[in-house]
Amino acid sequence: MNTKAIILFGHGARDTRWHEPFDRLAALWKAQHPKILVELAFLELMQPGLEEAILSLVIVGATEVVVVPVFFGQGGHLRNDFPVLMSACQEKFPWIKLSATPAVGEDAAVLQAIIDFGARAF
Numbered sequence: 001m002n003t004k005a006i007i008l009f010g011h012g013a014r015d016t017r018w019h020e021p022f023d024r025l026a027a028l029w030k031a032q033h034p035k036i037l038v039e040l041a042f043l044e045l046m047q048p049g050l051e052e053a054i055l056s057l058v059i060v061g062a063t064e065v066v067v068v069p070v071f072f073g074q075g076g077h078l079r080n081d082f083p084v085l086m087s088a089c090q091e092k093f094p095w096i097k098l099s100a101t102p103a104v105g106e107d108a109a110v111l112q113a114i115i116d117f118g119a120r121a122f
Contacts (some may be wrong), residue, residue, distance in 0.1 A: 002018070002063050002064055003043070003060075003061045003062050003064070004035075004036045004037070004063075004065075004066075005037035005039065005057040005062035005065045005066070006029065006033075006036055006037070006038050006039075006062065006065070006066050006068060007038075007039050007040070007041045007050070007053050007065060007067045007068065007071070008022060008025055008026060008029070008039075008040050008068050008070050009039070009040075009041045009042070009043070009050060009053075009060070009068060009069050009070060009082075010022055010041075010042050010046075010069075010070045010071070011043050011044065011045075011077065012042035012043055012044045013044065013045055013046065014045055014073070016046075018046075019040075019046060019051050019111075020074065022040050023040070025038055025070070026038050026039075027059065029050035031065075033039065033108065034109070035055045037057055037060065037062055039046065039053040039056055039057055040053065040092035040106070040111045041054075042050050042058075043077055043081065043082070043097060047076065050067070050086075050089055051085075051088070051089050054089050054096065058093060058096060062096065062098050063095070063096060063097035063103075064096070065096055065098050065099075066099050066101065067098070067099070067100040067101070067109060068098065068100070068101050068104065069087065069100065069101065069102070069104065070104050071103040071104065071105060072103065072104075072105035073103055073106065074102070074103050074106065075113060077109065078103055082100070086098065089101070089121040097110075098099055098106075107110050
């Protein structure tokens with residue numbers, strides 16, 4: 001049986017309130033895609049990290065995990081740090097099909113949603 005899961009992966013911040021939109025995003029995911037497990041993970045300053053999030057999904061039976069970087073663009077963290085993290089996680093969990101999407105800010109629909117959001121201000 002193939003149990004799919006998604007990890008919404010953010011940078012992290014010192015201010016705990018920064019986490020709140022990610023919590024809402026995960027809750028929306030759960031409401032709209034209840035058959036696909038979801039976890040949050042952060043690069044730094046917040047927990048869980050990527051490995052811990054994958055482990056929590058493995059414990060509940062995930063066999064396929066897609067990591068979605070909730071970053072606006074492909075900066076140094078996604079170009080340099082993220083591939084190393086993904087590679088280390090794949091080595092630790094070789095039986096898991098692990099993949100990643102581009103940064104959400106690279107998607108045309110996300111960019112259009114930001115334009116639409118700004119346009120509503122007028």
